[in-house]
Amino acid sequence: KNTYSAESRGKLLRWFKSTVRHMGSRKTNMIAVGTLLHTESLLARFVNRNEFQNWNNKIIYRAVIHDARREDLWERWAKIVFFQEKYKGTIAKYQFDEENLDFDAIFPKLRERSYVMEDSRVASWFDCLDEGFKASFPDYSERQFQQIEMLLKYFREEQGGLKAADSFFNDHKELMLEGSKVLWEDQHDYYSLMKIKKIEGPYEFNREMQNDPRNLEDCYFNPEKFQYWTKKYETEADLLNDFRDELDFFGACDPSMGEGKGKNLDYSAIIILARHRKEGIFYLLKADIKQRTPEELVQDIVNCHRGRTFSGFVMEANLFQSLFIHSIRIQAAQDGVHTSIQPIHNTTNKEHRIKQLGNYITPGWIRFCRDHERLLEQLTDFPMGSHDDGPDALEMALRCANLTPPGTKWASLTSDHGSPELKILPENVRDPNRREYGSDYDIYNDKLENDPWDDDD
Structure with missing residues (x-):
């Protein structure tokens, strides 16, 4: 515990x-x-x-090293297990529909109340039909509970459930095992592992058998939906050479210095996206998420601007974090680097903002890099994980891009302090009060009001 x-x-x-x-x-x-x-x-x-x-x-170590290739056959097998498809006499699920049984609710409750691994132990499910189980379905009649008992009976007998699924597997065994590989064949062959996964549920299986404790049902972003540009391009240089002048670059930083000293510093995150002007696809080029001092963060942001022109780069400016922008400009001026930093003020709940990334991740509008392990981990663990600095910065970078039409350029100005100051050209600015995918935001001019370093007086 x-x-x-x-x-x-x-x-x-x-x-x-x-x-x-x-x-x-x-x-x-x-x-x-x-x-x-x-x-x-x-x-x-x-x-x-x-x-x-x-x-x-x-x-x-993982019990399943490689999954079988024929996912279509395993999907049919799973439907046969739960009476959603007939096979050699299987009683199909629709024959019970007249009783209005909620199969998606019934089977998890049965799994909670028994530990079923082999056909010989399925009979123990009858012991689950006690008052505790019935209390989970207060609206069910005795007739409906009788139908559930009949369902369990078919699990035991030749014409239904696992027995029918076994027949299906034996008839397609060679195809269903093609490409599969397990860690310990003598202890758990692939078929027995698939039974455990289906009956106990994927979360318990992944945790106990695969050393993967993440519960995808509790996670907002499904890593199986992530798409990667590294599948086509080996390096960032290969990607950039292929698109040449067809990309606009956007960046964002979540300072997240928070509390802590030394090794206990919070993570800060720097994200760089490249957007294809015609296709609208975003390619994640940089996800720099680590613990660092304020001085290190300032220098890292300046270094991001070396040799790259951004159409937009924003930094969270809530509370004391706005002071970073002035420090970045001073450091950039000393290094001879032009920067395009704009403060961004977040007024909407962070969790709500991050959830909007799903509108881009699921359909594949964002292409990730497999090398960005910490960002991928934070996305997968969201909202249950301890850190979300990377997803927060990714949302801000995407929001900045959505404010900026393709081909937008940034004009270089000089502030009263002599440090480079970059403002987006007025003709390219969208209405800052327009809400992108349900998120509230404000992007301010990069000249801070009541600048604490203003010593002109």
Whole structure:
């Protein structure tokens, strides 16, 4: 239970770092073995995070190494298991529809109340039809519960459920196993693993058998929907050479310095997008998410502008964060780099803003890079994860792009302080009060009102 408490996970991590890691001598070897039950657990940090870089042989074992290729046959098999399709006498789901049974609700409740792995144990589901189960469906009549009992009967007998699915599998075995590979064939062959996955549910299966504790049902963004430009291009240079002058560049930064000192600093995120002017597809070129000091963040943003002209680059300017923009301009002037930083003030709930990314991720309007592991992890864990700095910056970059028509240029001006100041040309500015995909925002002129560094007086 400690795995699911953020406070307990933090205490365990501090105990390990302060006590366990310093035990033994220089010749002492430590071996950590276990199952990953949470994305922020200590074991997950060992294998996924950079804080234990001196640990060697970080291995994650998964029961299923490669899935079978014929997904269509496995989809049919799953329908047969749950009486949604006939096969050799299977009683089809629609024969029970007159009783108005909610199959999507019934089967999860049955799974909660029994641990079913083999056909011989399906009979134990009859024990689940107690008062506790019936209380989950207060509107059901005795006639409907009798229909559920009949359904379980077909699970046991030759003409239905797993028995019929077994027949289907045996008739298509070679095709259904094509391309599959498992870790321990003698313990769990591929077919037995697929039974466990279907009966227990994908979350329990992925956590216990695949060392993947993420529950995709709780996560807003499904990683299976992510599309990647690295599938076609090996490097960013290859992508840019292919499109040449057809791209506009946009950037955003979430400073997120927050509280903490030293190693406990919050993450800050810098995102760079390239938008194809005709197709409208966004290519994610940079997702720099890490812990750094304010000075390091300022320099990193300046470096992003070296050799690249942005059509828009925004930085969150809520509260003290607006002070960063002035520091960036000073550093850019010292380095001889032109910047195009605009402050952006977020007035809408962050979680709501990030959720709007789904309108672009699901249909493939955003193409990711597989090298950006931390961003992909934060998107997958959202909204359950501990950090969302990357998705927050991605939303701001996308919002900036949606404000900016294709081919927009930024005009370079000089402020009273002598630092480069870049403003978007007035003829290219959309109405800042227009709300993009339900999100509230305000983009201000980059000349801050009541500039705290204004010493002209």
